[in-house]
Every structure is written in C-alpha cells, then in structure tokens.
Amino acid sequence: MFVLIISVLVILHELGHFIPAKLFKTKVEKFYLFFDVKFSLFKKKIGETVYGIGWLPLGGYVKIAGMVDESMDTEQMKEEPKPWEFRSKPAWQRLIIMLGGVIVNFLLAWFIYTFMLFGNGDTYIPSKSLKYGIQVDSIGEKLGFKTGDKILAVDDKESKRFNEALLDIILGDEVTVDRNGNKLTFPLTDEGKKEVLQTQGRNFMTYRSKAKIAATLDSSIAKSAGIIAGDEIIGVNGKEVRFWDEFTQVVQSSPNEELQIELLRDGRREEILITVPEEGRIGVYPDFEDLRTTDTFGFFEAIPAGFTRTIKVLTDQVRQFKIIFNSKTGAYKQVKGPIGIVEMMPTSWNWTFFWNFMAMFSVWLAFVNILPIPALDGGHVMFLLYEMISGRPPSQKVLERGQIVGFVILMGLMAVIFGNDIWNIVKRLI
Incomplete structure (x- = not known):
C-alpha cells in the first residue's frame, strides 16, 4: 500500500513539472520513478525523453535540459544556452515549471477530500x-x-x-x-x-461513558457469575458507580476480593456476587x-469543504514543527521515515485509509517541496523570485553551491530519520 501510494504521488508530482515544461517547449531528458544511482531497473527512450524506474525508492525526478539540479551536469551548463533549455526560458515560465509539482500535490489532495466528503460525508x-x-x-x-x-x-x-x-x-x-x-x-x-x-x-x-456492558468473554468470571450484555453497573459494595472508569478502578484494585455488584437489567435492579481474579480483570467489554x-455534502458543497479540509491538514502539519523543534517535548525522536510509516500501515487493505493517507501525504509532499532549501522545488523558486525581483539571475556558482548545500542538508535529514526508524526497532527488540 505504501509503495503504491508513494509511486502514484511521485509520478503525479513529476508530471506537474513535465507537462508545463513540454508546454513551454523545454527539453525533458529524463522522467524517473525512484532514483537510478548507477543503474536502472527499467528504462525506455520515447522521443527526446528517457522514461525509467530506479532502484532507490526515495522519490523520483525529471531532468530538464539547461537546469542546475541533483544531477550536477555542469558540462552542459558550460555551453551556450539553447532555445529549448530551461535557462533560456522567461523567468515566469521557469517559475510555473518549478511550482508545477507542488500545485499538482495540492490539487490531488483537494480532489481526494472532495470526493471522499461527497461519497462518505464527514x-x-x-x-x-x-x-x-x-x-x-x-x-x-x-x-x-x-x-x-x-x-x-x-x-x-x-x-x-x-x-x-x-x-x-x-x-x-x-x-x-x-x-x-x-x-x-x-x-x-x-x-x-x-x-x-x-x-x-x-x-x-x-470520552467518558456509563458503566454498561457490551459483552462478556467466554469462560470468564463475569459470565459464570451471570453478568450479560446490556447490564448497566450502578453500584459496587453499596457505593454508587456511574461510569466505566469508576467500575474498572474498583475491580482492578480488588484482586482476590468478593464484590457485590448492583446492576440494572431491563429496568429492574439485581445484585450479583463476584470474586475478582488475581489479575484484576473479570472479562467484560464496555458498551461505549x-x-x-x-x-453530508452535495457535490458542489463538497468542493469548498474539500478545499477547507486540505488547508486544515496543511496548517496542522506546519503547526507540528512547533513541538518538533522544541527539544523539551522530545517530539523530534518520534519523527517517522519510510520504515516507521510502513509500520503504521494496516495489515489488510483498507480503501478509506488508502485515500486518506494519500491525500494527507500529498499535502505533506507539497509543503516539504516548497521549503526554500536548495535542491528542493522551493529552493529553485527562491532563486527565481530573486531573479524576478532584482532583474538579474544568481551566478552559476551560486546555483551550483546552493544545490550541493541543499543536497547535503537533505541527505543529513534522511540519515537522521532513517536512523531514528532503525533505532526505534532496535529498542523494541532489546
């Protein structure tokens, strides 16, 4: 489920770059799902673009001619700009190309939430x-x-x-x-x-609930004593009990003791004697x-509601950084990477979870990619905005060094996140 979700999101994100690049007649040399470090699992050239699947499942990329990116193809950048290259296009076109992936991720989440609200309600x-x-x-x-x-x-x-x-x-x-x-x-x-x-x-x-029984375990003390589903506990040993937490507290604190339980059954009061086992459990489930x-939403009502849900998910994700960067909460230790996320997945296929997770993760990818870190889309956007405001582009050396710094930052973060996932597994095994 996780691999499918990531694959769909990466392909759609990269299409967000690919389509406007093609519309603006910019040459796209590669379109890859996952990274092809040293070799590819699959590749095929169609027209001027090589489409492929890499072996390292950490995302994907499109390689656009005439652009300083993770490939660090500096030889191409030493040549005179060609009209089909990224660097030859007007700044506004380059900005649209770089924002395309983030926009697609946001629109996808909006689309999913809209149809989930229309189909299932909230x-x-x-x-x-x-x-x-x-x-x-x-x-x-x-x-x-x-x-x-x-x-x-x-x-x-x-x-x-x-x-x-x-x-x-x-x-x-x-x-x-x-x-x-x-x-x-x-x-x-x-x-x-x-x-x-x-x-x-x-x-x-x-939430708090009355002390009402939903079911009793077979061969349990409660069942043998005569407690049945639908009974509502109203007292123990002559003391009033109204809520489930009050009832469980009395039971758990009375191992090997006999309790006189007063209950309501079909509107009449009854009393049952029960001896609590050593473990302090009698084998009943609460009827919360x-x-x-x-x-519920009509189709046209679901559209703005889906947008509102997308914005809410985005703002909640941004707000989480408040506690992640607060060392006193220890929240940074709970940040999960791919390994930790896979552990959270349901063990059987669940379509509701699938679409909810895809929408949430799509918003997350949009947010992360727009961060002004070189090597991310947001880094390219940052340099483009500087060019549009100042009227002159950053030098080639600034772009190249920025790409290297951004790559080092990202790899460092990936190492920390993967290391945290692995350490959490090791702690559970020790």
Missing part, C-alpha cells in the same frame, strides 16, 4: 456531545486533565471535533475546561506532551455510547 464526534466529559489515564493526568473534565477551548479556540481537540492539545499552549461546574484554564506543559508523544498518544484521553455524527 463522520466525527462533536466535542459538545461529550455529556459526561473525558476519561484520561495517568499520562493525561500529567498534562493536567482530570477524568470528567469537559474541554471548552484550546488557546481560546473552541474545537468542533473531539479528534481535533486532541491534536490541538498536543500543539497548544493552554486549555480551558469545565471541571465540576467550574471554568478552569491551565498550561499544557512540555513535560506532559513528552509523555504523550513517547506513547504516540495511545488512549491518553477518550456511539456519539459519532455525520455531515
């Missing part, structure tokens, strides 16, 4: 529907939350969706909650965020209330 849990508040574990408590809190705002902004509130909490500075009827604002500490990031945010916060809602 399903989410509204923050306002959490009538019993949130449930947090020990990591959530280190951030300052308490079970039962109702999230009102993060950095003075209300979050419509519960999942967005979770991301806002990681990226925000302070949160306002309703705690037992009192409005309380407290800072979101770097130390607390570090704890969340180290566990990759697993279950540090969810389904609080999800779905907004």
